[in-house]
Amino acid sequence: MQKFTVTNDHDVSISAITLGATWKAFNIPGKDGKPENVMLSMPSSDEYMKNQYFCQAIGRTAGRITKGTFSINGQEYHVDANEGTTTLHGGPHGFNTQIWNGAFDGDSIVFEKHIDSSEDSFPGNIDVKITYTLSDDNEVTISYTAKSDADTLFNPTQHAYFNLSDGQNVYGQSLQINADKYLELNKDKTPTGKMVAVDDTPYDFRDPQNIKLGIDDMKAEVGHTYDEVYVINDHNDDDPIATLTDPESGRSVAIKSNRNVLVVFTPDDLDGVKFDRGAGVPHMGIALEAQNLPDTPNHEGFGSVLLPKGEEKTYSISYKATF
Ligand code: BGC
Numbered sequence: 001m002q003k004f005t006v007t008n009d010h011d012v013s014i015s016a017i018t019l020g021a022t023w024k025a026f027n028i029p030g031k032d033g034k035p036e037n038v039m040l041s042m043p044s045s046d047e048y049m050k051n052q053y054f055c056q057a058i059g060r061t062a063g064r065i066t067k068g069t070f071s072i073n074g075q076e077y078h079v080d081a082n083e084g085t086t087t088l089h090g091g092p093h094g095f096n097t098q099i100w101n102g103a104f105d106g107d108s109i110v111f112e113k114h115i116d117s118s119e120d121s122f123p124g125n126i127d128v129k130i131t132y133t134l135s136d137d138n139e140v141t142i143s144y145t146a147k148s149d150a151d152t153l154f155n156p157t158q159h160a161y162f163n164l165s166d167g168q169n170v171y172g173q174s175l176q177i178n179a180d181k182y183l184e185l186n187k188d189k190t191p192t193g194k195m196v197a198v199d200d201t202p203y204d205f206r207d208p209q210n211i212k213l214g215i216d217d218m219k220a221e222v223g224h225t226y227d228e229v230y231v232i233n234d235h236n237d238d239d240p241i242a243t244l245t246d247p248e249s250g251r252s253v254a255i256k257s258n259r260n261v262l263v264v265f266t267p268d269d270l271d272g273v274k275f276d277r278g279a280g281v282p283h284m285g286i287a288l289e290a291q292n293l294p295d296t297p298n299h300e301g302f303g304s305v306l307l308p309k310g311e312e313k314t315y316s317i318s319y320k321a322t323f
């Protein structure tokens with residue numbers, strides 16, 4: 001396993017590791033000037049292997065594909081399932097399970113991998129490149145580029161879990177999301193196809209909302225905490241789709257992307273997981289995953305995440321720290 005670190009002139013640094021192209025650290029100074037890692041990170045590769053997805057690269061397709069089945073140009077494909085009959089986050093051999101070839105390219109960290117169709121069961125052999133870049137104005141940009149030798153699906157994300165505070169949970173932090181709607185989900189969390197307005201519900205983060213209050217309202221009114229697919233409003237690429245803020249430490253991270261979804265996930269049960277911050281506790285972090293709508297080929301009006309044969313496609317997400 002290799003770890004790569006880049007530091008800028010403002011005491012901000014990032015680290016990423018070859019296992020799962022994982023974003024291991026985003027160190028941001030607090031009010032006292034002391035940088036702390038705001039990513040929910042783990043102390044060993046063993047721990048990363050035992051607990052999937054934590055700040056790892058997700059692909060080829062983020063989110064759930066109903067029955068692992070979809071069609072491209074009238075041809076039906078079945079890919080490997082890893083959650084009952086559902087394919088979650090690229091299935092059992094997704095990007096997060098790969099050991100990537102890592103290198104520096106100037107100030108960027110670059111991970112590359114050729115993935116055979118026989119390995120992850122998706123159509124097309126693909127070449128994937130994931131790049132982490134830290135700018136001098138404290139912005140991390142992650143880009144995902146792929147090229148396939150057959151038509152395939154490509155909807156990658158970074159499964160980032162943030163905790164901007166120096167404490168053990170995210171309760172003091174607030175979140176703002178540029179989304180009027182979220183996806184209705186079936187019991188197995190696959191989309192029904194319906195989009196629902198956030199108005200007058202605990203799903204509404206259009207104005208900054210304290211996360212603890214939101215979690216409490218969700219529990220009381222909906223019966224569970226957040227594991228939601230927000231449909232991002234049309235926006236300029238330069239406008240954040242979401243901003244997470246910790247008033248106490250003074251840290252904030254604004255997420256920019258031209259993707260049309262942000263998944264928000266506040267895990268209730270992190271029991272038994274060892275993090276660099278200590279033993280896992282409920283709501284130790286909040287996952288914010290910018291991506292395109294999940295299960296796209298199976299829902300009319302969800303757009304397309306097709307990666308046509310021979311074409312190169314790049315998706316980017318950036319995270320700007322202020323402190
Ligand atoms: C999904 C959750 C899932 C989690 C796994 C999130 O993107 O929305 O349902 O449990 O990933 O880490």
